[in-house]
Amino acid sequence: MTDDNISENIEEYLEVLYRNGSNGEQVSTTQLSKELEIAPGSVTQMLKKLENLGYIGYTPYKGAILTDEGMKIAQKITRKHRILEKFLIDVLKIKEENVHEQACKMEHSLSDEAERALCTMLNNPDVCPDDNIIPACNFDFDSCHQCYSQKDFDQVINRKFNLLSISELTADTEGIISFIRGSNELLDDIADAGIKVGCHLKYEFNDNRISNHYLITVDDKELNIPIEMANNIFIRI
Known part of the structure; x- marks a missing residue:
């Protein structure tokens, strides 16, 4: 389980809230x-409980929204679920129709150390088999290269803020690039585009954008980047 004090039922609620x-x-x-x-x-009863725990903001007859703490938990359990789906299909060759249910059962008991090992083995996947974004890890690294360099998991510390990839952003969202995921080749391509940790990024939805590309502004420079980059560049939220 992600946290010994958080029930699987609560994790499921937060996961659905994150997905939507x-x-x-x-x-x-x-x-x-x-x-x-x-x-x-x-x-409704559970939403009131989650609000009392500080995981959501709840407005009767309207719905719920994740708080920063709720987002932290939701991203973590969603990440484990989607990495497990990738592992079950790509490595174990489990039938696709059986994967979701098995990942649901496994996600709550997968340790952070095992999650990190799976991510490395799968070469830092950005999407699950359903093409949903795999959230960034909550480890305090600027890139996957830094993660590879830290061999001792006991020395890994958690990031103190949440992240969203460019592909997850809604219109007129901006923030500081705080993590870039991917292979050394992808990291090099992103760096060559002038994108690096610490840059200010703004995303404005553009109906005329090229298919599978995202029009962004990075430190006042307008860029049109492919979805493969957008999935792996994360801003602090």
Whole structure:
């Protein structure tokens, strides 16, 4: 389990909230009820509990939104789930229709150390088999290269803030680039584009953008980057 003090049930709620509102969007009780297959009244009771725990902000008849602490937990469990799906399909060759349920069972008991090892073995995947973004790890590194350099997991410390990839951003979002994921080749390509940790990034949705590209501004320089880069450049939120 991600945290000994957090139940699997709470993790499931936060995971669904993240899946539907990762960038500050409010998620309705109806949506949660549908996805979790739980009666609306029971969902409402849990949302009140989650608000008391400081994991969400809840507005009756409107829905819930993740707090920074709730986002931290939700990203962590979502990341483990999606990495496990990748592992089950790519390495163990499990049938695709069976993967989601098995990943749901495994995600709660996967240690952070095992998660890191899986990520390394899978070459730092950016999307799961359903093409959903795999959230960044919560380890305090600027890049995967730094992670490789730290061999002793006991020396790894956690990041104190949350991240979102460019691909997850809504219109008119900006922040400081704080983590870049990927192989040395991808890291080099991103650096060659003038993108590095510490730069200020702004994303403005553009209806005329080239398919599978994102129009961004990095330190006042306009760039049109492919989705492979956008999936792996993260800003502090």
